[in-house]
Amino acid sequence: MKSHVWRPLYVVLFVVATILVVRKIVVPPDFGIGPRGYMYGWHRPSNEGEWQKVTVKYRTTEYCKKCHRDKYDEIKQSPHANIACENCHGPALAHPEDPKALNIDRTRELCARCHFRLEYPTSGRGKIRGIDPKTHNPGLECVTCHWPHDPRKEGHHDHAQKLL
Incomplete structure (x- = not known):
């Protein structure tokens, strides 16, 4: 060759x-x-x-339920039942010793992670009610109108004001 x-x-x-x-x-x-x-x-x-040697930052929903049974029961009856508390409230490693350790995320971006409208109706995410954040009340945080523990509840504004 x-x-x-x-x-x-x-x-x-x-x-x-x-x-x-x-x-x-x-x-x-x-x-x-x-x-x-x-x-x-x-x-x-x-x-x-x-x-x-790695420090685990997250606890479990069972940990949160011990002190926040009312919130736990409320969310378990809602469409958000499968969402762990720390997905929205942040890692609970230092809680309850330091209650301010929980960084409660009230941003639209947090909600949009799941509620941004997807064009894939056959996926599991396609079954979640979606919005277009550019046209759905732009400039407002979702908690202004929706109670995150149970967004179906009447009087969203009353519950949402407790968070602000």
Whole structure:
């Protein structure tokens, strides 16, 4: 064969060899090894100690329910029943020792994460009632008119004022 065939082949073999050498140097030896043998994934047995030192910032809805049973019961009867408290109220790690540690997000952007109208009616998100934030009361926060724990309730304004 002529050199115009061998040169590209050598380049490809060099690139593949380089990738394999770099992978051997960079990727830890126990990466992808699990109890059932080799598998893809991010778990490394040698890394478990590092993860045990990570401080978890979030608690659970069960934690919130202990002191806020009325709010818990209210939201569990609403369309927002599957939303964890900390999705809107922020991580509860320092709560209740420091009640101001909870950063309650009242922005339109928070609500728009789920309520921005999607054009995909067959997706799970397509079943959520959506709005166009540019035309639906622009300039107002959603809590001005809607009580987040149960947006179906009458008198949204009364409940929403409690949040402000």
